[in-house]
Each structure stands twice: as C-alpha cells, then as structure tokens.
Amino acid sequence: MSEQKRLHPAVILFDIWKVLKEFxxxxxxxxxxxxxxxxxxxxxxxxGCFIIIIIFITISWYRYTYRIEKDELRIExxxxxxxxRYISKHRIQSIxxxxxxxxxxxxxxxxxxxxxxxxxxxxxxxxxxxxxxxERLRNDxxxxxxxxxxxxxxxxxxxxxxxxxNKRLWIAGSTSGGFGAxxxxxxxxxxxxxxxxxxxxxxxxxxxxxxxxxxLMSGFILILLFILWVLGVMGTVIxxxxxxxxxxxxxxxxxRGLLEKKQLTIPLRRIQAIGMKENLVRQPLGYVSVFxxxxxxxxxxxxxxxxxxxxxxKRSEVERFLQIFVPTHAEVExxxxxxxxxxxxxxxxxxxxxxxxAIMAGLLYAIPDYFxxxxxxxxxxxxxxxxxxxxxxxxxxxERLTIRxxxxxxxxxxxxxxxxxxxxxxxxxxxxxxxxxTIKVSIIGMLGSGNHYTIKELDDEEARSIAEWYSFQTE
Amino acid sequence: MALRNxxxxxxxxxxxxxxxxxxxxxMIFFWLCLIGVTVAWITFEFPYGYLMVAWGIGILSTYxxxxxxxxxxxxxxxxEVFEQEIYIQHGIVMRTRTLIPMIRVQHxxxxxxxxxxxxxxxxxxxxxxxxxxxxxxxxxxxASQLRDRISTLAKVDEEDV
Numbered sequence: 194m195s196e197q198k199r200l201h202p203a204v205i206l207f208d209i210w211k212v213l214k215e216f217x218x219x220x221x222x223x224x225x226x227x228x229x230x231x232x233x234x235x236x237x238x239x240x241g242c243f244i245i246i247i248i249f250i251t252i253s254w255y256r257y258t259y260r261i262e263k264d265e266l267r268i269e270x271x272x273x274x275x276x277x278r279y280i281s282k283h284r285i286q287s288i289x290x291x292x293x294x295x296x297x298x299x300x301x302x303x304x305x306x307x308x309x310x311x312x313x314x315x316x317x318x319x320x321x322x323x324x325x326x327x328e329r330l331r332n333d334x335x336x337x338x339x340x341x342x343x344x345x346x347x348x349x350x351x352x353x354x355x356x357x358x359n360k361r362l363w364i365a366g367s368t369s370g371g372f373g374a375x376x377x378x379x380x381x382x383x384x385x386x387x388x389x390x391x392x393x394x395x396x397x398x399x400x401x402x403x404x405x406x407x408x409l410m411s412g413f414i415l416i417l418l419f420i421l422w423v424l425g426v427m428g429t430v431i432x433x434x435x436x437x438x439x440x441x442x443x444x445x446x447x448x449r450g451l452l453e454k455k456q457l458t459i460p461l462r463r464i465q466a467i468g469m470k471e472n473l474v475r476q477p478l479g480y481v482s483v484f485x486x487x488x489x490x491x492x493x494x495x496x497x498x499x500x501x502x503x504x505x506x507k508r509s510e511v512e513r514f515l516q517i518f519v520p521t522h523a524e525v526e527x528x529x530x531x532x533x534x535x536x537x538x539x540x541x542x543x544x545x546x547x548x549x550x551a552i553m554a555g556l557l558y559a560i561p562d563y564f565x566x567x568x569x570x571x572x573x574x575x576x577x578x579x580x581x582x583x584x585x586x587x588x589x590x591x592e593r594l595t596i597r598x599x600x601x602x603x604x605x606x607x608x609x610x611x612x613x614x615x616x617x618x619x620x621x622x623x624x625x626x627x628x629x630x631t632i633k634v635s636i637i638g639m640l641g642s643g644n645h646y647t648i649k650e651l652d653d654e655e656a657r658s659i660a661e662w663y664s665f666q667t668e
Numbered sequence: 669m670a671l672r673n674x675x676x677x678x679x680x681x682x683x684x685x686x687x688x689x690x691x692x693x694x695m696i697f698f699w700l701c702l703i704g705v706t707v708a709w710i711t712f713e714f715p716y717g718y719l720m721v722a723w724g725i726g727i728l729s730t731y732x733x734x735x736x737x738x739x740x741x742x743x744x745x746x747x748e749v750f751e752q753e754i755y756i757q758h759g760i761v762m763r764t765r766t767l768i769p770m771i772r773v774q775h776x777x778x779x780x781x782x783x784x785x786x787x788x789x790x791x792x793x794x795x796x797x798x799x800x801x802x803x804x805x806x807x808x809x810x811a812s813q814l815r816d817r818i819s820t821l822a823k824v825d826e827e828d829v
Contacts, residue, residue, distance in 0.1 A: 488797070614798035616767040618671055619759070635798040643798025657671050664670035665752035665769040 197258040197269075201301045201321040204257075208250045208320075259319065261333055266306065268317055280306065280317060286463065288331045290456045292324075297454075302327040306334070353517050357436040357504060365433060365482075365505035366426035368474040433504045440518050445502070459500060463488045465612045465636040465644070467502075467522040469511060472602040479508050485519070486606075486644055488637040522593075522607045530586035530597055536627050537650035538582045544649075545578030546571060577601075585648055587655075589662050594634065596648055606646055612636050614643065616663045618656050630656040634663075671765050675748035675755045682787040683745070683805030687738035689783050695730050702726050747803050749814065751821060754794060756801055772796045773822035776815045780808075794818065 223235050249272065257270040264282040269275065289305045296302060304319040304327050322330065357365075434451030447457040466486040475481065483502045506514060515523035553567035581599045588595040594613070597605045617633040624630060630653040638644035651659075702722060709719050737760065746757040754768040774797055780790040790811035792803045806814065 614768075614772045614796040615801070617764055618766075619762050619764045621762045625763070635796070637797040643796075645798075660670040660765075660767060663769075664767055665771070666670065666750045 197260045198322075198326075199258055200254065200319060201299070201323055202254070203299050203301055204320045205247075205250055205254050207295075208254070209247060212246055212250070259317075261330070266317060266334060278317065282334055285334055286460065287458045288334055289458065290327050290331065292454050294452060296321060300324050304330065352439050352441050354437060354439040355503070355514070355517075357433060361505050362430055362433060362436075363426070364478075364480065366429035367422065368472070368478065368480065368505075369425050369429045429504070433501075436504055438502060438518060445518060447500070447502070457500065459485065459487055461519065461521075464519065464522075465638075466606050466608040467515065467519055468607070469508075469605045470602050471508075471604075475505070476603060480505050481508050481511060482506075483511060483514065486636060486638065521609070524595075524607075528588050528590055528595075530588045530595065531655060533582055533585045533648075533650055534629070534652045537585075537629055538579065540624075540629070540650050541582035541585075542575060542578040545574045545581065549574035585650075587648060587651070587659065589659060594659065594662070596634070596646055598646070598648055608634065608636060608646075610663060613663060616660060618660060620653065624650065624653075628653045632656050632659060670767065671755075674757050674765075675746040677747050679742065679745050679747070679803060680787075680789055680805050680807050680810070681742070682789055684738045684742045686783050686787055686789060686805050687741060688734055689786075691733040691738065695734060698726065698729075745804065749818060749821075754801075754818065756803065766801060768794060768796060768799075768801060770818070770821045773818060776818045776822070778811045778815050792818075 220239065223239075224232070227235050252272050253270065256272055256275075257268070259266065259268045261267070266280045266282070266285075268278045268280075270278075285306055287305075287307045289307070290302045291305070292302050299321070300323065301321040302324050303321060304317075306317040306319075319327075319330075431451045433449055435454070436449040437447070439446040443461045445459040445461065447459070449455055449457075464485045465488050468484050468486065469481045470484065471481045482504050483506065485500050485502050487500050502518065503514060512523055512525075549567070549571045553564075553571060556567045557564055584597055584599040584603050586597050592610045594608050594610065595605065596608070597603065613634050613636060615635045617635075619631040619633070620629070627650075629650040631647060631649045632651060633645055633647045635643045635645045705722070706719060709716075740760045741758075744758055744760055744763065748755045752770055754766075754770070754773070756764075756766045756768070758764055774795050776795070777793045778790045779793060784790055784805060787805075788808050789805045790808050791805060792811050792814050794801045794803075803811075803814070
C-alpha cells in the first residue's frame with residue numbers, strides 16, 4: 194500500500210462548514226447594520242472571499258496525501274509550504290477511529306494517531322477516510338511483534354470481550370454523579386436567560402415565586418431535580434451506550450457511544466495504574482466503576498482524566514474482570530487495608546469543617562436568617578470528614594501499592610512500584626508531634642504531566658515502611 | 669534506612685544571600701508603594717490609625733521574608749545523591765522528604781539566573797516523567813558535577829517504562 198491517497202472529498206465540506214461557523218459571527222452583524230448599495234458591495238466582497246476560501250480548501254485537500262511506506266505513515270500537505278510528516282509505525286501509541294453522525298451518513302471515519310510525544314510531538318489527524326480504508330490503515334499501522342500472525346485475525350481463538358447490559362447501563366445512569374455537571378450547564382443557561390429577558394419580567398416572576406407557598410416551591414425543586422436526574426441518565430446512556438471492551442493480545446479495545454461511536458485502543462504496557470471508583474450513591478448498592486490511568490493518552494480520552502475500562506459493575510465482579518483484561522493488576526485474594534490511625538481524625542474533621550465554618554460565620558454576619566442552612570452544611574462537612582478519615586488507607590503487597598482515599602467518591606488505586614516516578618513524605622510540626630505523615634506518590638499522567646496521589650495523616654512509621662518498600666537504595 | 673535520617677549534604681551557604689536578595693527586591697516594591705500611600709495619606713490628612721497598621725505589617729514582613737525565612741530555609745534544605753536514588757529534604761513549615769529513583773530520572777539541568785550568577789551559584793533541576801525537583805543553590809562547579817553524576821547514574825540500568 195504505497196500509493197498516495199487522498200482523504201474523502203467530504204473533508205472539503207467539513208472545512209468549509211468549519212470556516213463558515215467561525216465567520217458567521219462577523220458576517221451576520223453586517224446584514225443587520227448595512228443596507229442599500231453598501232449591502233450589495235458587502236455581499237459581493239463576501240462572495241469573493243467565499244470563493245477564494247473554497248478554492249484554498251480544495252487545493253489543500255488536493256495537496257493532502259498520505260501513504261504507508263517502509264513502516265512509516267507519510268503525510269504530505271501544504272499549499273505554499275510543503276510539509277512532510279513521517280511517523281514511524283513503532284512510535285505510534287494509539288490509533289482512534291471516531292464517527293460523528295455526519296461521518297456515519299457518509300460512511301467515513303476520522304482517524305486520530307497519537308505518538309509518545311504527547312501534546313506537541315508528531316501526531317496525525319485524518320479528517321475523513323472511507324470506513325474500510327480506515328480500518329485497513331489501522332491494521333497496517335499496528336505494530337506487533339509478529340505482524341504475520343496479526344493478519345489472520347479472524348482465525349485466532351475468540352478474544353475476551355465484555356459488553357455493558359442495558360440494565361447496568363440504566364443503573365449507571367441513574368446513579369451517576371453527573372447531576373453536578375448538568376446543574377452547572379443549566380445555571381449558565383439561566384444566567385444567560387436573565388440577560389435576554391427584560392428585568393421587569395424577571396422581577397415579576399421572582400415576586401410570584403415568593404408569594405407561592407413553600408410546599409409549591411419544594412414541589413418545583415423536586416421536579417427540577419427529577420429532570421436533572423433524567424438528563425443525567427440520558428447523558429450516561431449516550432456516552433456509555435454499547436460500551437464494549439475487548440482484549441487483543443497486549444492491548445485493550447474500547448468502543449462506546451450511542452450516537453457517536455468512539456473507539457479507543459489502550460496498549461497494556463502503557464497502563465500506569467488501575468483504579469476503582471465508588472460514589473456516594475453507588476457505594477451502598479455495591480457498584481463500582483473501573484478505570485485506568487494511561488500514559489500519554491489522547492486528549493479525547495482525557496475527558497475524565499482517565500480512561501474508563503468499564504462504567505459499572507458489582508464490587509465482587511472486579512477481580513474476575515481484571516483477571517481477564519488486566520491480569521497484572523488483579524488481586525487473587527482480598528487483602529485488608531491498613532487504616533488511618535484514630536489520632537488522624539481531628540485533622541480530617543478540621544480540614545472539611547473549615548470552609549463550612551467560614552460560610553457559617555459569613556452567613557451569621559450577612560444574612561442571619563439563613564443561619565439554619567449553615568448548620569446543615571457543617572453537619573454535612575463533619576459527615577464527609579469522618580468518611581474521608583474512615584476510608585483512607587493503603588496496602589503493600591509484593592510489587593504493588595494499593596491506596597484508598599476519598600474526596601467525594603471513594604477511590605482505590607493499584608499502582609506498581611516500577612510505575613511510581615517519585616515518592617514524597619511530608620510532615621508539619623503538629624503532624625510530627627502526633628507521629629503522623631502525609632505521603633504522595635507520582636505516576637505519569639496525561640500529556641506529560643504527572644498524576645499525584647496523596648494520603649494524608651498516615652502513621653509515620655507506616656509511611657516510612659512505604660518509603661522503604663519504594664526505596665531503591667540497598668544499605 | 670529510607671527517610672529516617674535527613675540527607676547529608678547542605679546547599680551552598682550563599683543561598684541565604686540569594687533568597688535575601690530576591691525577597692529584598694520584592695520588598696522594595698512594597699515599600700515604594702507604602703511610601704507613596706503614606707505621602708498621599710499625609711497630604712489629605714486621613715486618620716493615621718490604618719497607616720500605622722500598614723507600616724507595622726511592612727516592618728514585620730520585611731523581617732520575616734528577608735531575614736528569618738532564608739535562614740530557616742537554608743537550615744532545612746538538604747540533599748543526598750546515592751547510586752540508586754536521590755534524596756531531597758526541604759520545607760520550613762511542611763517538611764518534605766522526596767525519593768527519586770535514578771532509573772526514573774529523565775533529564776537533569778543546571779540553571780543560573782542573574783542573582784545566582786552574582787554569587788557563582790547554580791540550581792540543578794531533576795525531571796522524571798511525572799515530576800520535577802529543584803536543588804536551588806549549589807556552587808557552580810558542584811552543580812555541574814552533580815548534574816553529570818546524576819546523568820551518568822541515570823543512564824545505567826534502563827528498564828522499559
């Protein structure tokens with residue numbers, strides 16, 4: 194496959210649409226402001242520009258070619274300045290095929306190729322190629338130790354694969370903490386509405402709300418919450434619908450998305466840590482989501498700062514799942530975690546109560562009527578503080594460090610010693626008097642930055658035992 | 669035994685002067701502003717109470733940032749380079765001890781700003797794939813020796829990461 198190829202001509206349309214979208218903002222005011230002869234000139238100029246843009250886009254589409262030669266993906270592009278980019282097969286970390294709705298109609302795919310360089314290194318984006326061609330390209334560019342075996346993919350024994358069931362998808366949606374995000378979006382929408390709707394109407398509405406009884410108000414709030422919940426469910430279903438994970442030799446293949454199908458490849462050797470997350474709703478129901486921290490992952494998968502390996506499963510199913518898909522991180526038998534000492538509790542309570550107390554003081558000073566509300570807040574903060582203390586812990590076993598912490602959700606991370614880039618132990622004066630210490634382990638994160646995991650107020654002897662486990666110096 | 673004792677080596681004594689100077693430069697700006705405000709205050713005959721507080725804060729923070737902190741910082745700053753790992757301690761209120769295995773070191777740099785150059789000092793920056801660590805003020809030749817030493821030690825025993 195060494196002949197030069199061009200992208201699907203649909204790219205021209207995509208690009209034109211993109212340019213239009215960006216300039217619409219500048220074009221529309223012209224129509225509103227101008228009139229008569231000036232408007233005609235304006236339209237003519239616009240038309241001229243438009244034609245030039247179309248010509249440019251067409252030429253640049255024509256000049257954009259790709260081919261595979263000598264184990265390299267060679268992309269050439271540019272109208273005035275010729276730009277050649279050769280990406281060696283062996284440097285490619287991931288090849289993602291995605292399809293938007295528009296792509297699907299045209300039966301084309303978008304190919305994103307990531308290399309180890311992370312953000313600025315050689316990367317390639319093929320906007321649209323015919324679907325079969327895209328899949329062939331991916332197979333050609335995959336580098337495996339024995340490429341000959343690879344080409345007989347269909348004859349190999351079936352690969353382990355797991356798909357999310359509709360019931361689970363439903364549970365995932367209704368227990369997702371996506372509320373917050375939806376709430377934020379709605380808040381933005383409302384704040385914009387306020388600018389559009391005249392002030393008097395807003396005032397009238399506010400007055401009306403004030404007059405209606407508390408019962409009605411709480412009814413409205415309940416309905417609003419219900420709508421938010423439904424939106425959360427829909428969001429999850431759209432995002433994780435058809436979620437399938439497949440293991441293929443030394444990489445994991447994930448496809449997901451109800452409307453927009455997304456594909457993701459994770460080479461196993463780039464996994465830095467495996468995590469399990471339980472939010473407040475899922476934890477009592479015994480459900481967790483499993484995710485991986487992957488080095489140099491694509492931006493696309495960075496939406497949660499980690500890659501979801503499976504959106505939801507029972508806690509008891511996790512080990513079996515890991516055994517199949519990421520056997521290096523599976524735990525054969527349950528090991529109890531070493532908990533935080535009792536004397537650490539006051540630090541946790543203090544930290545979580547501090548903002549609540551500050552708000553309480555502020556409310557007391559500004560609007561004493563709402564003082565009751567702040568008491569609820571303080572109670573919540575005490576609840577969270579003690580949960581955070583109760584859930585914190587770690588376990589050392591062989592080459593693996595397991596740590597557990599909670600900010601809002603309970604997170605358990607399994608990290609191998611050779612993935613830890615640096616280890617830190619911190620103590621301030623009070624902690625030293627209490628024989629407590631904070632530890633921080635760092636692993637490689639997205640786009641060249643690190644992921645850092647902190648457990649606060651461990652027993653300092655235990656913290657040192659982790660340091661000794663980690664230390665490479667033998668003396 | 670890891671992290672039980674502080675690292676052995678201190679950084680250059682002149683680091684105190686470097687930090688003093690850096691802090692002094694910031695404080696000069698602060699004092700210029702304060703003097704300006706004072707002049708305005710006196711011309712418009714505002715009450716003097718707030719002014720006294722501002723001067724109090726100025727004097728106190730000058731003492732703390734220029735005279736106290738650099739000394740404490742020097743006292744706490746320690747480092748030691750073993751064959752297999754680098755061990756760093758710093759932090760006045762929050763004492764931090766860091767372990768960086770040699771095989772995780774990606775590159776080592778020496779850096780020298782104008783103030784460091786004045787005292788013939790340089791800083792050494794150690795980067796892993798996830799973190800960066802700086803040893804702030806070493807004698808120039810010590811810094812370059814350390815950089816070379818770490819980079820040779822780091823080269824040995826490459827593992828796949």
